[in-house]
Amino acid sequence: MKHLKRILDLRPEEAEGLIRRGLELKKRLRAGVPHRPLLGKILALIFEKPSTRTRVSFEAAMMKLGGQTIFLSSRDLQLARGEPLKDTARVLSRYVDGIVVRTFGQEVVEELAAYAEVPVINGLSDRFHPCQVLSDLMTVVETGRKLGDLVVAWVGDGNNMANSWIEAAALFGFELRLACPEGYDPDPEVLEEARSRGARIALLRDPVEAVRGAEVVNTDVWASMGQEAEAEERRRVFQPYQVNSRLLRHAAPEAIVLHCLPAHRGEEITEEVLEGPQSVVWDQSENKMWLHAAVLEKLLA
Known part of the structure; x- marks a missing residue:
């Protein structure tokens, strides 16, 4: 598992492991037991679509694990002026340890993953929303x-x-x-x-x-x-x-x-x-953060 572009990027045991780890991190960090495996790591968030839960849950998850985030809207990037996506992917790979992208076309996720030297996570595209459904499944298991x-x-x-x-x-x-x-x-x-x-x-x-x-x-x-x-x-x-x-x-x-x-x-x-x-929508919403924490730990630690 190098990237998370869609759920079928995962093997069943990997997906089950992320859900199980999300539940473990929820219990541990809620109890106040420190866990900072991402200390010194930086996550870039490239968002072409507005967001409340996806942005805050990824940022909160990263911070709870000791890391930091850089938020980049589409207007903040040279992409708006025509820079090729593959160039952005390779440059950001020299600065950060992972990229979350929330975009329209799934092809954006795929191209970033093809050229990035760091893990790319699909935070939403018009075709897939893998992290959301994994956190939904975590909520189901939690019941x-x-x-x-x-x-x-x-x-x-x-x-x-x-x-x-x-x-x-x-x-x-x-x-x-x-x-x-x-x-x-x-x-x-x-x-x-x-x-x-x-x-x-x-x-x-x-x-x-x-x-x-x-x-x-x-x-x-x-x-x-x-x-x-x-x-x-x-x-x-x-x-x-x-x-x-x-x-x-x-x-x-x-x-x-x-x-x-x-x-x-x-x-x-x-x-x-x-x-x-x-x-169970409020538990479901919270569990985005814990599932995201499991994904970030797996890909960045």
């Missing part, structure tokens, strides 16, 4: 569930989160049911690759069918960054895909609800569900 035995429902847009959940299903072997409106399916190449690896994945139109008996119910915003012009049409199309108390009645009685945030209450999820007893 005492075994990943291989799960039935997971994804309700809503077949976006980068859905793609990474598909890859996770291929890696861990849980059953995944995706309920997406027609025309808003996940990436067909991602789906085909996962199924070729034996993944148990059903692509459905009916959210009730997807949620029936599921132990994990997962959703995301209807319009992601860069899709603002489509927001009104998406609200119309996705209205039947709202995660609300009526839909949850079809899930397993002890089902948990995930949302990677930010949430648009009253759109993809209701206030009642988000703030309800089945919601």
Whole structure:
């Protein structure tokens, strides 16, 4: 494991190890036991998209492990003036010990990783969001569930989160049911690759069918960054895909609800569900930091 560009960069034992280590670091550092394996290390954060949780969780994780960060928005870099990405990758490799990139095209992540001499971590692209889904899985494990035995429902847009959940299903072997409106399916190449690896994945139109008996119910915003012009049409199309108390009645009685945030209450999820007893979204949000700490320790220490 040199880079983390997508979940299928990992072997199952590597992914399980990151989740286990995230839980260990959470317990240790919350207890106040010092652990500073990244003392003297520097992490560059290249963000072309705005962020709250991803930026702060990576920065906090790095600092908790003794390291430091340099935040670089796209306007801070010579990329804005036409410098080739491969040049930026090679130059930054002489200054820092790792790079997190949050960008639009997955090709940016791939090119940085191809030319960088230090680890590159995908903090989000339009195609994948690997660290988020790994931290979501960490949250599921933290509740005492075994990943291989799960039935997971994804309700809503077949976006980068859905793609990474598909890859996770291929890696861990849980059953995944995706309920997406027609025309808003996940990436067909991602789906085909996962199924070729034996993944148990059903692509459905009916959210009730997807949620029936599921132990994990997962959703995301209807319009992601860069899709603002489509927001009104998406609200119309996705209205039947709202995660609300009526839909949850079809899930397993002890089902948990995930949302990677930010949430648009009253759109993809209701206030009642988000703030309800089945919601684990605040633990999920915190666990980004601990999973990121595990990734940084693994790649940079």
